[in-house]
Amino acid sequence: MEEVLRSLGLFKPEIALTAGLLLVVIVDSIGGAWRNGAVRILSIATLAVALGYAVELQVAGAQGAIFSGMLTVDPLGSFFKIILVLASLLIITAFTFRAARELHGLGQGEFHALILALTLSNLLLAGANDIVMLYLALEMVSITSYVMVAYLKGDRMSNEASLKYLLFGAVSTGGMLYGLSLLYGLTGTTSLPGIREVLATGVPGPQLALYLATLLIVVGFGFKIAAVPFHFWCPDVYQGAATPVTALLSVAPKAAGFGIAVRFFFGTFAVPVTGTWDLSGVIDWQLLLVVISVATMTLGNVAALTQNNMKRLLAYSSIAHAGYILMGIVALSDVGARSLLIYLFAYLFMNLGAFLVVTLVHLHDGTFDLRDYPGLYRRAPLLTLAMGLFMLSLIGIPPLVGFLGKLYVFGAVVNMGSGYYWYAAVGAVNAAIAGFYYLRVLKVMFIDAGNEDKPPLKLAFVDRAWLLFFAAANLLPVLFWSRIDEWARGAVVLYTGR
């Protein structure tokens, strides 16, 4: 009983989200004309409360395994929870039904309920401490995302996107499940710290089985974070889904995937010693992750060069960013974990900002095609300037947050010693390739002639305010960077007990 009460105390963000989710469903089914507004306010309130609880856990530095070791609470997990809840909150507040043309006329209740469910499952994934919970949370994230992608009923692109997402997802999580079952067979336990204890005393059973299990589990994580070669669904899904859904999918499940990957690789296959992390067992998955990371950033950036659909372009760009973020996992140190947190934090603001611009252009012009973007500077200066800021941030130009994120991940890799300098160099070359297509977007918007006959965009006041908000979020963090650095530094504490 005491255990349950203690667990519930550390489970507040998830409890808030569950309660809010149920309330949204009920209000939506009984409500009259007022229900859309009520559902929206309820969702925002729920996410705000969950955010408050997550911050509270982080500030208190709460640690411990809860619900008989199924989930774990630690500062690292709390940091991820803050990012995840913040992402959903920004999506619901900035990407409204009014601003997203694709969603006009569709039900708001289900949409908000799905976002809350996705947030809840992301939180569970970021805190999973047992392979049963890991699998359940991963599948819950996946299934909610399939439904969200298919939200545009009767739209063939949305339907096809969700079908592809579902088939890729089902296969990769199925493969991962097979790997998890092998891991259970080898170690005799489903708890992640328990698995670490067994592996620390040497690999039981045939070595090959452990390699196979690790490889299959990497497939599952790779799918969630859209790493090459498990990225094929990504551009299609991003293009087919409604833009707010795309924006959410590009940040939240990715962040949760990185959260569980850190927990799994750092906490299960490695033991944190002060500063560095000792690899227990004999698996050289570091090399595997280096290969995946290099392939991911290179393919993402090269494929993005030829895209004309903005959503596809941002999809490939998000694949490339997953490659950079993987650098933080490869580094396998406190510095690496910190750089990963900071990069995700930066990525949240620059990517959502870019998607907001894409949404607003679609609202007014009804196009996602880059070839329809010329002349936007004349028609909507504020929007274009904001987009310029987001693109420069995505390239990694100082002093924007994107630069700080890249600085940290490259720094973490360089810290590993001269054997990894080439890896950092590959990252830098990739950043240069990425600069080409991001700047191409800017060139089209600022310089290219066209659309002279079209009137200026009449942006609503809130949309202008949100553009300014995201611009500020990209521009200002550098001013109080020491605080953010300290915050991330303090967050790299992984609870590794049972």
Add this chain to the structure above:
Amino acid sequence: MIGLSHYLIVSAALLSLGILGLLTRRNAVNVLMSIELILNSANVNLVAFSRFGAGNLDGQVFAVFVIVVAAAEVAVALAIVLTMYRLRRTPNLDDADILRG
């Protein structure tokens, strides 16, 4: 005497059949059945390891959860496939090809 290795062989065979079905079948419903085979191969593994190796019930509990998740996943998958059929009048996955590039 039937032992652990017999179960592992069955599960490996199920996994291979599932992957084979995924790669060769073009009908969406057949592909979903192949996915079920993959999930159930892992279930056989879990229950066999629980009975013969680990000496605890964790694996069997895990298997029950997997069955529940598989049902939920197929419910969503069938809904999506039905929508596809309504929109295109075909369950053939090769016809879903408007998103590319």
